[in-house]
Amino acid sequence: MRKLILFVSLSIVSVFAQAQNDLCxxxxxxxxxxxxxxxxxxxxxxxxxxxxxxxxxxAELTIKIISLAFEEPRYSNEYDKRQAVEEFTSMVYIGCYEAF
Incomplete structure (x- = not known):
């Protein structure tokens, strides 16, 4: 019985972690x-x-993300633009992950 409870508990945690990852x-x-x-x-x-x-x-969450994006500077060269996109993407992922 204890093994079944442990298995179910681990399964729930695994499903939640996957859902969290997918959402973020x-x-x-x-x-x-x-x-x-x-x-x-x-x-x-x-x-x-x-x-x-x-x-x-x-749309509220997406509008918040838009607002955050417009707090960041706009760059003129492609390298800096790509860096801004990568850093912003990572920031949102980490923020989401930490929120759960």
Whole structure:
């Protein structure tokens, strides 16, 4: 019986960890896309309108990510743009992971 309880407990933890990873990966991928658009010069208003169209009432988190992206500087050379995207993507992933 104890082995069964341990197995079920470990299974639940494993499922939760995978769900957490999937959620954080999705959020960080979205954040990377947002930062790419920000670095390419897309206006915040366009990104917010798009988020509202796609996510409707659930757009709040995406809009927060957009706001965070626009707090970061916009770069002119491709190397710095790529670095900004990678760092922002990682920051959002880590923030999500730590939140759970």
């Amino acid at each position: 990966k999705g959020l960080s991928d979205n954040a990377g896309f947002i930062m790419e658009k920000r670095q390419d010069g897309t206006a915040a208003s366009i990104l917010i309108e798009s988020a509202e169209e796609v996510y409707g009432d659930q």
